Amino acid sequence: MRHALFSIYFLTSFALMAQPRFGVNEVRLGGYGGNMLNIYPNMPSHDLQKGAYLDLSFHLRHTDYYAAYNEPTAGYSLSFHDLGNAEVLGHAVGLQRTFQLEQRFGSESPRFVLRENFGLGGIYTTKPYDRSSNPGNNVFGSSLSALVSAGMGLYVNLNNHSIGARFDYLHSSNGHTVLPNVGMNTPTWSLNYAYSFARRYVAERRKFPETEKLIKTWNVLAYGGFGLNQAGGTVRPTNTPTYQKHIIALGATYRYSLINRLSFTVEGYNNETYRLWNNVMQWDPKNPYLGSSALMLMAGHEFIYGRFGMLIQMGLNIYNPTLYRLIGEVEQPTTSNQLKSIIPGRFAVRYYVVSPDFNTSGLFVQAAIKSNMGQADFLEFGIGTLIGRKKAESE
Structure with missing residues (x-):
């Protein structure tokens, strides 16, 4: 399964890089790891949570946000998750609408940038709680839950290429619509690589x-x-x-x-x-x-x-x-x-x-x-x- 997931990532990234006319400004591929927090008694045991994500970003030029925050983007993030216990927690796939704000080190050169990122969407898990077949999973009571993320990363831009390290906090919940519902709470670290279809934009400092x-x-x-x-x-x-x-x-x-x-x-x-x-x-x-x-x-x-x-x-x-x-x-x-x-x-x-x-x-x-x-x-x-x-x- 792991090889299949990374193959999907590679093929999707290659297709998007070959066809920038779709309007995607940047494709970012990364891998992450982190430990799910034991915030409630009797949570199932688990090892390191790990996975990968594919981010597609679109520029929001000619807006107030561009003048104030350099190069803000909106987009989508597709993620795959090994939750650290395949027997009880299973695996998961997430999809989020994402927003990023950028702060630069230096007024002209965007060589080094700090990005704040936010995401909101959903996550599908393969092994939710079941009274008879999977009673130990009190983290996910349903196959579908809301997925929220917030984080910050440091990036180095090299022409159309970018590498970075990012910290994120992942949280899932179905809002107690299906119990149990402890939810996933995982702080993560990730490394990622991105390719941009256009040169980095130096925002005009305007007032609105x-x-x-x-x-x-x-x-x-x-x-x-x-x-x-x-x-x-x-x-x-x-x-x-x-x-x-x-x-x-x-x-x-x-x-x-x-x-x-x-x-x-x-x-x-x-x-x-x-x-x-x-x-x-x-x-x-x-x-x-x-x-x-x-x-x-x-x-x-x-x-x-x-x-x-x-x-x-x-x-x-x-x-x-x-x-x-x-x-x-x-x-x-x-x-x-x-x-x-x-x-x-x-x-x-x-x-x-x-x-x-x-x-x-x-x-x-x-x-x-x-x-x-x-x-x-x-x-x-x-x-x-x-x-x-x-x-x-x-x-």
Whole structure:
């Protein structure tokens, strides 16, 4: 299998290098290794996790990001993973949408560059949890999971060639839609080689007064969504159907630079899983709807890249009676679990229908994983809007 995977990489790379008219600016091939973190008790034993990846990158010229960040690119990353335990964890294939920002050492020569990279997509595993045939895999409860990566690398450019070393953190989760769901958490190191179809571009240092007028402005945010998960614990599968959550949020955002935005929201949601727990445990709240609901304050940072945004939030549970009882009466009342009942979080990706480079008002759609102190709680989808000045004024 290993030889077959690398053969696919070689043939794909060769085909793309022979036909640059497809619009691919750069092809990068690399190999990685790292140890999956044992973040939960009773995880399956495993050796070194290793694999390979093929990155296809496209230039985003003539944008604000080019003037500010030299040579930013967007693209796709195809990856193959040996998870370190073929019998229990199996192998995996990942596909991500990727974004890279570049910082150069020296104003003119891009010989040495530092790149920050982000990726969001999915991963398919060959041996997920199965109650009868593979009960030891509590990392992957389903064949398909979300895959998120973030990293940084140092690269040396030699005309159309580039070699580099990169650090990445890989995380997978199905949002508790299928249990168990510990998820893959792996810090990795990789070496890679790239071929560019065009000479390195020296960005013109320009200013964009239209977009700059939108920076350092406040906007109102309104959002509604729904979530899905199974009832049970991270390593305690229950084979139940998925239950819905209904979410509303209202707050404000502040964009303080070209790619950075802060958000502050008050959010409430009603949780069908909580209602199930209240019935099964006979907790019988006086008001079933309020007893299965929650209220939280959330603060977060959004990384903006064109029409896309990546949002990380943390907050404080103001009201969540069922979760408090779950931690106190069902789970072990450890410090970690106590923090889960207090600190909610979210990782989300947004797509703006109207470009945020020239507008502060507009709709967005969002996909997210809601968490409790970093542990996945449920998968979430929603639609929201920003309300502000309608359009940047030209100078």
